[in-house]
Amino acid sequence: MQTKVSDVFSSNNLFSIPNYQRDYAWEAHNITELWEDLEEAKAVSEDKNNSNEMGHFLGTIVLAKRNDGVYDIIDGQQRATTIYLFRYALNALKNNPQYNINIFLDDDGKSRLQVTKQNSDFFAKLLKQADNKKIDDSLEKEAITSGQKKLYEVFKEIWAKVGSFTHEQAKSYLSVLDNMVLMRLEEKNAGRAIRMFQTVNDRGVPLSLLDKLKALLMLYSNKFCNEELDDKINDIFGEIFKISMQIKDHKAASSLADAQFVSEVENRIFRYHLFSNNKFNFTHYRDGADELYKKLKNELKNMDKSSIKDWIDYYIDDFLNFFKSFYEILELSLKNPNMFKLLFILRINPYFYAPLVRLKMNNLLDDECLELFGMAEIIFYNFGSTLDATAYHLQDSVDSKENFKNTIIKEVRKKVDMEYHLSEIERYNFDWKKCFHYLFLTYREKDISIDNLIKLLGDSKTYTMQIEHIISQNTGKTLDYEKYGFTDLDDFYAYEHSFGNLIPLEGSINKSVQDKSLAHKQDEYKKSAIFYNQCFANSPEFLNFSKAKIIEENQKFREWARDYFSMFLPKQ
Numbered sequence: 001m002q003t004k005v006s007d008v009f010s011s012n013n014l015f016s017i018p019n020y021q022r023d024y025a026w027e028a029h030n031i032t033e034l035w036e037d038l039e040e041a042k043a044v045s046e047d048k049n050n051s052n053e054m055g056h057f058l059g060t061i062v063l064a065k066r067n068d069g070v071y072d073i074i075d076g077q078q079r080a081t082t083i084y085l086f087r088y089a090l091n092a093l094k095n096n097p098q099y100n101i102n103i104f105l106d107d108d109g110k111s112r113l114q115v116t117k118q119n120s121d122f123f124a125k126l127l128k129q130a131d132n133k134k135i136d137d138s139l140e141k142e143a144i145t146s147g148q149k150k151l152y153e154v155f156k157e158i159w160a161k162v163g164s165f166t167h168e169q170a171k172s173y174l175s176v177l178d179n180m181v182l183m184r185l186e187e188k189n190a191g192r193a194i195r196m197f198q199t200v201n202d203r204g205v206p207l208s209l210l211d212k213l214k215a216l217l218m219l220y221s222n223k224f225c226n227e228e229l230d231d232k233i234n235d236i237f238g239e240i241f242k243i244s245m246q247i248k249d250h251k252a253a254s255s256l257a258d259a260q261f262v263s264e265v266e267n268r269i270f271r272y273h274l275f276s277n278n279k280f281n282f283t284h285y286r287d288g289a290d291e292l293y294k295k296l297k298n299e300l301k302n303m304d305k306s307s308i309k310d311w312i313d314y315y316i317d318d319f320l321n322f323f324k325s326f327y328e329i330l331e332l333s334l335k336n337p338n339m340f341k342l343l344f345i346l347r348i349n350p351y352f353y354a355p356l357v358r359l360k361m362n363n364l365l366d367d368e369c370l371e372l373f374g375m376a377e378i379i380f381y382n383f384g385s386t387l388d389a390t391a392y393h394l395q396d397s398v399d400s401k402e403n404f405k406n407t408i409i410k411e412v413r414k415k416v417d418m419e420y421h422l423s424e425i426e427r428y429n430f431d432w433k434k435c436f437h438y439l440f441l442t443y444r445e446k447d448i449s450i451d452n453l454i455k456l457l458g459d460s461k462t463y464t465m466q467i468e469h470i471i472s473q474n475t476g477k478t479l480d481y482e483k484y485g486f487t488d489l490d491d492f493y494a495y496e497h498s499f500g501n502l503i504p505l506e507g508s509i510n511k512s513v514q515d516k517s518l519a520h521k522q523d524e525y526k527k528s529a530i531f532y533n534q535c536f537a538n539s540p541e542f543l544n545f546s547k548a549k550i551i552e553e554n555q556k557f558r559e560w561a562r563d564y565f566s567m568f569l570p571k572q
Helices: 028-045 077-092 117-132 137-142 146-162 167-179 190-199 209-224 230-249 262-276 289-301 305-332 337-345 350-361 367-382 388-397 401-415 418-423 434-444 450-455 489-495 507-512 518-525 531-538 547-564
Strands: 002-004 057-065 071-075 181-186 466-469 502-505
Touching: 028 077, 028 146, 028 167, 057 077, 071 077, 077 117, 077 146, 077 167, 117 137, 117 146, 117 230, 137 146, 146 230, 209 230, 209 262, 209 289, 209 305, 230 262, 230 305, 262 289, 262 305, 262 350, 262 388, 305 337, 305 350, 337 367, 337 434, 337 450, 350 367, 350 388, 350 401, 367 388, 367 401, 367 434, 388 401, 418 547, 434 502, 434 547, 466 507, 489 547, 502 507, 502 531, 507 518, 518 531
Parallel strands: 057 181
Antiparallel strands: 002 181, 057 071, 466 502
16 A cells, blocks of 8 residues: 555664565665655645645555564665665754654664665664764775665765755655655565565666575575575575675676676676586586576476475585685686686686686696696687587586596597697687787796786786787788798798797787887887797897798797697597
């Protein structure tokens, strides 16, 4: 039924946001919409010619009354939380805010709106700012979760609109807000309440996949486990949401998967986690996150009821540990050269993430494993094949390092002609892009430190080095190929993009030396952060660089590569 805001949130009621609820998600633009509603309602209330006694409609709130008399907010928590903050701020600006403080606080001085446990302390500090009648920007630094950051952003926006109000203005706006109307619905069955949460959306804020997953597990905990796992599910998902924010903010995040990864962190890691454990045998490597969620729901639906508790208990523990290990891998990329090259330079295919993280969880991930991933990326995706299914099934072999290594070797020998690819690995390296950079640094800068690798990023979050042709591609136009030892244009084109004629170079330097002579390039190469480039430019033979040197370097690289990939060659 339609009820005034003041009657819904009266001094007789306590409200709680249940454990299965999503985190707070409204943003500044939602406040703008609510403020416009409030301004419109105020204008109507002051219009003496308007006889409409019906208050301005704010939306719906769905409640479920618990045995202890507290109302769980099933739908409308975003709206309810924001209205509470708005009303609290306006009340704090009145002449005597303590007069009716019992509308907002219970007899113990605690908020009549009990937000989720992970946000409760932060929420109390926001209310304290209203009591102090000023915004303290230092509180922003204390916001850890996404919900806390959104709460701070929204409260700051509210205060920007009302903070300068006089006592009378605050009283007037609060009166208008109290007389606005909510559609109040009540659901008495807890199980139906949770299912209702899974199907309804708050204003402009759809449920995320992990919101739905958390609610689903809470539903099964309520229905089949006597609510024994409720607190554990809530605590674990709270931790997962925190780690998710840390992953989004990490320096390495922009180098993972694709451009959408950061905005889809939770969905992506949900997917990688299911891929990583063969106990979840309902996955297929082409499944997206939404499809996997449907399969997980179906798995629970058809599971023997006596197994549900143990399954959920195992799943949430494993899910949290997967998130933790994923983040630890990102941290390792800023400490370990091989991990840095794997994520920042080679940017391995996401199908490798599941076995990579599972090896970390099994305490098996070392430099040998990291080099194996690098080799597998190059072979699986750059030796004339796209072996997605093979990469996906590596998760079946993470019980030991030896098994993991032998599986990659067996699959490569079965599916890739290594003799052929290694026989011409020095050719057309320009087209290899990231693989050229990875192999160049592995070959030329074997002992490069993590500090020097990080320097290659410059001011960017990602590796942006370009590929420079030592003997310029413009040689094909200027026709001065003979001075470099080439007999004709076809001869030049045969070596133009080969390994020996290429180096990685910063974009700014590469631009400055484009189509320039060796004499001009020499001083510019010395400015590069790559030590090999500096040494090369300082060598006495630099100005004599020619076809003969390219052939020599190609030969050396081909021999090194054959040795580097030797484990994958057929047995003699």
